Amino acid sequence: TAVMACKRGALIVLEGVDKAGKTTQCKKLVHALQQSGRPAEMMRFPERTTTIGQLISAYLENKSDLEDHTVHLLPLMKKKLEQGTTLVVDRYAFSGVAFTSAKPGFCLDWCMKPDVGLPKPDLVMFLQLSPAEAALRGQFGEERYETSVFQRAVQQKFEHLMKDPSVNWRAIDASQSIEDVHENIMTHSLNNINAAENLPLGELWK
Numbered sequence: 001t002a003v004m005a006c007k008r009g010a011l012i013v014l015e016g017v018d019k020a021g022k023t024t025q026c027k028k029l030v031h032a033l034q035q036s037g038r039p040a041e042m043m044r045f046p047e048r049t050t051t052i053g054q055l056i057s058a059y060l061e062n063k064s065d066l067e068d069h070t071v072h073l074l075p076l077m078k079k080k081l082e083q084g085t086t087l088v089v090d091r092y093a094f095s096g097v098a099f100t101s102a103k104p105g106f107c108l109d110w111c112m113k114p115d116v117g118l119p120k121p122d123l124v125m126f127l128q129l130s131p132a133e134a135a136l137r138g139q140f141g142e143e144r145y146e147t148s149v150f151q152r153a154v155q156q157k158f159e160h161l162m163k164d165p166s167v168n169w170r171a172i173d174a175s176q177s178i179e180d181v182h183e184n185i186m187t188h189s190l191n192n193i194n195a196a197e198n199l200p201l202g203e204l205w206k
């Protein structure tokens with residue numbers, strides 16, 4: 001027919017341990033995409049150590065004092081993607097699962113359950129950086145989970161999650177300069193945005 005369907009945006013996620021450069025690179029990616037004429041927005045979830053599904057259900061069950069807008073995040077994400085906006089997300093379900101399951105007594109599969117069925121990212125770039133290199137990036141140890149022993153446990157959980165072939169993982173060497181990492185991320189993102197245009201949005205871990 002003569003009616004052109006609106007091409008959807010891509011759901012692009014940056015993951016990785018603390019100080020890997022996720023926030024820096026999300027901002028640069030969104031800026032570069034916008035500069036190239038592609039609608040793009042950055043997204044973050046309010047509490048990165050809690051899974052997104054748990055955040056929403058806790059809110060619905062009135063168990064937490066989450067801000068009102070949290071519960072609207074998922075419908076908003078879907079709407080923006082449908083409207084053609086590419087979303088660049090600074091940490092998604094993977095971080096929550098990796099952080100929670102790295103604590104003693106939490107099994108990985110159990111930690112994944114609340115986030116099954118979330119909008120599935122079209123691309124998850126894992127910014128790889130050794131704990132030693134991360135420690136050189138300053139302010140190490142100030143945040144709740146930033147001790148290198150814990151970081152190593154988190155890294156192992158991420159490695160396990162990355163073996164799942166149903167998710168489009170791409171490992172990125174985050175030890176390079178900010179500009180080099182950005183170029184790499186931009187290349188993968190552009191390829192992915194073009195591919196995602198014609199594909200339906202998937203459901204995570206289903």
Ligand code: ADP
Nearest residue numbers: 017018019020021022023024025137176177178
């Ligand atoms: P994250 O969001 O993964 O915790 P940030 O983007 O906040 O990481 O970066 C952590 C710190 O490391 C910041 O001070 C940032 O300027 C610096 N940084 C980020 N990327 C690089 C890089 N490629 N090389 C050196 N320093 C970097």
